[in-house]
Amino acid sequence: MSKYIVTHDVNSCIGCRACEVHCKEKNDSPPGANYCKIITVGPYERQGIPRFDFVYMSCFHCEKPWCVDACPTGAMQRREKDGIVFVDQGSCVGCKACIAACPWGVPQWNADTGKVSKCDLCKDRIDEGLRPACVSKCVTGCLEFTTPSEASESRRQHFAEQMLRVQG
Amino acid sequence: MKKSVYSLCGMCAVRCPLRAEVEGDEVTWLEGNPHILGGALCAKGSAGIARYRDDERPHGPLIREGERGEGRWRQVSWDEAITYVTDKLKAIQKKYGKESVMVTSRGGPFQNQYKTFCHAIGSPNYTNHDCTCGRNTHHASKSLYGLGRKGLAYDYKNARHLVLFGRNILTSLKVAEASAVVEMLRRGGKITAVDVRVTPTSGKANRFFLVRPGTDYALALGMVNEMLKQKAYDQKFIKKYVKDFSKLQSFVKPYTAAWAAKECGVDAATIKAFVTDIKQDMPRVIFHPGWNLARYKDSFYVSRMLHIMNILMGNIEVEGGQFFPKSPADCGKKGLRNVDCPKPDIERADGCGSTYPHLDKGPGLEHLLLPPMKTGKPYPIKALISNRHDLMASLPDKEQLLDYLNHCELLVSMDALWGEFTWYCDVVLPESTFLERSNQLVTQKGLKPRFAIRQQAVSPRYDTKPSWEIYKMLADKMGVGEYFPYETIEDYWNWQLEPTGYSIEDFQEKGFVELTDEPVWYDRDKLDGKFKTPSGKIEIISKMLEDAGIESLKPYEPPQAPEKGTFRLVYGRPAWLAHNQSTNNPILSQLTPGNRNNIWINREVAESLGIRNGDWVEVKSAGEYGGPLQAFVTEYIHPEAVYTDHGFGKEVPVQSRAYNKGVSDAKLMTGLLDVWDRAGGAVALCESFVTLSPCEPPADA
Ligand code: SF4
Ligand code: SF4
Ligand code: SF4
Numbered sequence: 001m002s003k004y005i006v007t008h009d010v011n012s013c014i015g016c017r018a019c020e021v022h023c024k025e026k027n028d029s030p031p032g033a034n035y036c037k038i039i040t041v042g043p044y045e046r047q048g049i050p051r052f053d054f055v056y057m058s059c060f061h062c063e064k065p066w067c068v069d070a071c072p073t074g075a076m077q078r079r080e081k082d083g084i085v086f087v088d089q090g091s092c093v094g095c096k097a098c099i100a101a102c103p104w105g106v107p108q109w110n111a112d113t114g115k116v117s118k119c120d121l122c123k124d125r126i127d128e129g130l131r132p133a134c135v136s137k138c139v140t141g142c143l144e145f146t147t148p149s150e151a152s153e154s155r156r157q158h159f160a161e162q163m164l165r166v167q168g
Numbered sequence: 169m170k171k172s173v174y175s176l177c178g179m180c181a182v183r184c185p186l187r188a189e190v191e192g193d194e195v196t197w198l199e200g201n202p203h204i205l206g207g208a209l210c211a212k213g214s215a216g217i218a219r220y221r222d223d224e225r226p227h228g229p230l231i232r233e234g235e236r237g238e239g240r241w242r243q244v245s246w247d248e249a250i251t252y253v254t255d256k257l258k259a260i261q262k263k264y265g266k267e268s269v270m271v272t273s274r275g276g277p278f279q280n281q282y283k284t285f286c287h288a289i290g291s292p293n294y295t296n297h298d299c300t301c302g303r304n305t306h307h308a309s310k311s312l313y314g315l316g317r318k319g320l321a322y323d324y325k326n327a328r329h330l331v332l333f334g335r336n337i338l339t340s341l342k343v344a345e346a347s348a349v350v351e352m353l354r355r356g357g358k359i360t361a362v363d364v365r366v367t368p369t370s371g372k373a374n375r376f377f378l379v380r381p382g383t384d385y386a387l388a389l390g391m392v393n394e395m396l397k398q399k400a401y402d403q404k405f406i407k408k409y410v411k412d413f414s415k416l417q418s419f420v421k422p423y424t425a426a427w428a429a430k431e432c433g434v435d436a437a438t439i440k441a442f443v444t445d446i447k448q449d450m451p452r453v454i455f456h457p458g459w460n461l462a463r464y465k466d467s468f469y470v471s472r473m474l475h476i477m478n479i480l481m482g483n484i485e486v487e488g489g490q491f492f493p494k495s496p497a498d499c500g501k502k503g504l505r506n507v508d509c510p511k512p513d514i515e516r517a518d519g520c521g522s523t524y525p526h527l528d529k530g531p532g533l534e535h536l537l538l539p540p541m542k543t544g545k546p547y548p549i550k551a552l553i554s555n556r557h558d559l560m561a562s563l564p565d566k567e568q569l570l571d572y573l574n575h576c577e578l579l580v581s582m583d584a585l586w587g588e589f590t591w592y593c594d595v596v597l598p599e600s601t602f603l604e605r606s607n608q609l610v611t612q613k614g615l616k617p618r619f620a621i622r623q624q625a626v627s628p629r630y631d632t633k634p635s636w637e638i639y640k641m642l643a644d645k646m647g648v649g650e651y652f653p654y655e656t657i658e659d660y661w662n663w664q665l666e667p668t669g670y671s672i673e674d675f676q677e678k679g680f681v682e683l684t685d686e687p688v689w690y691d692r693d694k695l696d697g698k699f700k701t702p703s704g705k706i707e708i709i710s711k712m713l714e715d716a717g718i719e720s721l722k723p724y725e726p727p728q729a730p731e732k733g734t735f736r737l738v739y740g741r742p743a744w745l746a747h748n749q750s751t752n753n754p755i756l757s758q759l760t761p762g763n764r765n766n767i768w769i770n771r772e773v774a775e776s777l778g779i780r781n782g783d784w785v786e787v788k789s790a791g792e793y794g795g796p797l798q799a800f801v802t803e804y805i806h807p808e809a810v811y812t813d814h815g816f817g818k819e820v821p822v823q824s825r826a827y828n829k830g831v832s833d834a835k836l837m838t839g840l841l842d843v844w845d846r847a848g849g850a851v852a853l854c855e856s857f858v859t860l861s862p863c864e865p866p867a868d869a
């Protein structure tokens with residue numbers, strides 16, 4: 001796991017897919033490739049009401065990334081200082097081993113260049129002290145760029161408040 | 169060197185404030201204005217960069233060479249194009265009269281320029297696309313409050329209950345509004361959603377009423393009946409501000425919740441429980457009166473009843489309810505100067521303000537300006553100038569539309585993009601895309617009103633111009649240049665700002681000038697004079713309507729049931745498309761599978777027709793038009809309806825991403841150009857029926 005995590009508040013997400021476009025615009029990802037993606041679940045019925053849910057899927061920037069282990073050329077790598085997993089385009093030979101190795105199929109194929117590319121958490125923005133494109137322009141503010149410990153902290157806080165509200 | 173340029177988005181009609189980062193002559197980053205939207209921007213907005221970089225748009229002024237629609241053009245200089253248009257206009261006006269020219273647009277804050285030009289050359293026939301959009305809501309609001317559609321706004325964030333009749337507020341989204349509604353939900357506010365299908369909005373609702381299409385009025389009447397029964401209304405407010413309340417009481421008597429249940433399919437107990445619920449939440453309850461409510465023959469009355477429910481809640485000028493958007497004058501400030509020209513003293517060809525005294529003669533009604541092209545009655549319309557408005561995509565029934573347009577001797581399109589109208593017209597005067605142009609300053613009313621600026625971020629990629637300059641050139645050649653008293657945009661801005669005491673430098677830091685520090689509220693006990701009806705009260709029985717021989721409270725008539733084997737066609741859009749202007753965008757066109765719309769079909773219906781999810785079906789109109797779409801089979805759409813996204817099925821060959829992809833809902837709407845509501849003015853876009861049959865996939869699918 002990198003130093004960072006992007007959390008997603010499903011309850012506040014409206015499935016507008018702006019985050020996907022912010023990402024595409026920023027990273028110029030090839031047609032058909034989505035470094036982050038909103039997966040629509042539904043409509044299905046829950047407690048008598050039809051629901052839609054939207055789940056934000058991106059790269060987890062794993063602590064022990066399968067994709068990096070699988071890469072024969074060292075193109076897929078993990079940035080030492082913060083653990084961001086990214087592809088060095090120059091060394092990628094397009095063998096697609098990483099796509100097969102990643103349990104979630106996260107690395108994306110670029111048919112034009114014959115190489116793989118993926119979410120790098122907009123590391124150029126992070127280095128400038130900014131947040132990733134998807135997070136910083138999300139329509140409802142339901143994406144958050146944070147650290148695992150902060151995320152855990154705020155989740156517990158949120159849960160406690162919710163519990164008290166229910167009881168209260 | 170990076171620089172920040174503040175501007176206004178131009179990817180849909182909302183015009184959200186934004187900030188662009190510019191390096192050299194490229195926009196490298198686009199976000200919602202951080203001072204207003206905290207950076208938030210929708211999918212369409214972000215694709216604004218892709219729009220200006222896209223080469224599949226007109227590259228310079230064009231004059232048609234072959235037949236209309238053939239696509240053979242001669243690229244000409246601006247001077248030649250403007251001379252060509254103005255020579256034609258003069259000849260047409262000489263032959264048919266000055267009033268034979270019509271100017272249309274998509275509306276919006278810059279339309280006073282187009283209107284000024286139209287009036288200055290002697291024609292009253294300025295119009296816009298609102299007959300397919302907000303006219304019913306507008307006139308309903310006028311009939312009650314004496315105020316137009318934008319005469320009241322909504323404080324969603326602080327509402328406890330938001331009631332949405334077909335308003336898919338989280339998908340047909342305005343950035344500030346959608347995030348305010350989500351904030352309302354975070355704070356424990358509730359949504360009740362009424363629709364003929366489930367949407368991302370109803371997916372967040374606490375109550376969802378899946379109604380039979382065309383019965384919203386029945387449900388609204390049943391709700392009002394029950395509200396009166398349960399005394400769920402603000403008696404003090406009504407006594408003070410509302411005229412003819414007793415007429416409402418007697419009118420809704422027969423429309424009980426049990427009666428409504430039979431019509432719309434929502435059971436009576438649920439309607440009653442809903443009313444009990446909102447009674448707790450009064451006055452922080454908002455009934456959205458409709459946005460694109462050009463839907464059914466009685467949509468005007470639906471909107472009227474929704475407004476009436478707001479009035480019952482007494483939600484006017486309260487937190488979490490409706491408020492009067494404040495103007496510069498409310499902040500003790502002078503307003504911006506805007507170009508203007510008095511309307512020529514000739515009756516409009518659409519009869520608005522004369523034959524139809526209750527219908528606003530401001531923009532009139534576009535669909536009623538078309539028949540005079542053919543019939544010459546009351547007088548001929550022979551030239552049409554359209555601003556960023558694709559008539560073929562927004563008006564129903566292209567065949568019939570062409571039958572009118574073909575009698576026009578001059579069709580001019582001013583648009584940044586290709587569209588079917590632009591492809592068909594005689595002269596294209598290409599506008600620069602929003603990131604490549606500045607516009608006049610605009611006033612944004614609200615609790616904290618402001619002046620806002622759209623500024624050019626990069627140079628135009630092609631030989632295109634902003635509309636203020638194109639109109640200036642046209643006006644000069646028509647001999648009416650004095651109505652556009654500027655040469656450069658800076659002249660224009662300075663001239664607008666002169667009375668206000670502000671200067672253009674005041675816009676540089678944030679992209680807007682706020683006219684007050686604190687929100688401005690009126691005293692709710694002293695609203696006299698704020699309602700602009702003849703009586704000065706909120707009029708349940710509207711003098712404006714009654715004088716025109718139109719009922720204020722119309723008895724319910726059930727919608728036509730579809731004949732066997734036919735389905736009512738309803739339409740909408742996903743959050744990433746602003747209709748046909750997005751479907752060829754290099755990025756947005758990637759978001760919909762195959763860049764084709766699909767068709768929603770009720771599960772039981774689909775099973776009876778042997779259609780499975782993902783199968784291809786031929787969707788056919790009552791006329792000649794039709795085509796294959798993939799079925800999306802779900803139980804969450806009413807069996808009488810089929811649904812599709814608007815803006816597909818474009819037939820402009822130079823738009824490679826959208827060309828012939830999907831089926832156009834507008835073209836499926838056979839005969840609807842003549843189906844319109846005499847009371848509200850809008851066409852009724854959900855009054856057509858289509859057939860479905862299994863078919864082979866298209867060759868390129
Ligand atoms: S691509 Fe897959 S394996 Fe690699 S870091 Fe991301 S989630 Fe982990
Ligand atoms: S931009 Fe935000 S609200 Fe919209 S889909 Fe993405 S995460 Fe959800
Ligand atoms: S809603 Fe989206 S497309 Fe429309 S103006 Fe706002 S940001 Fe632009």
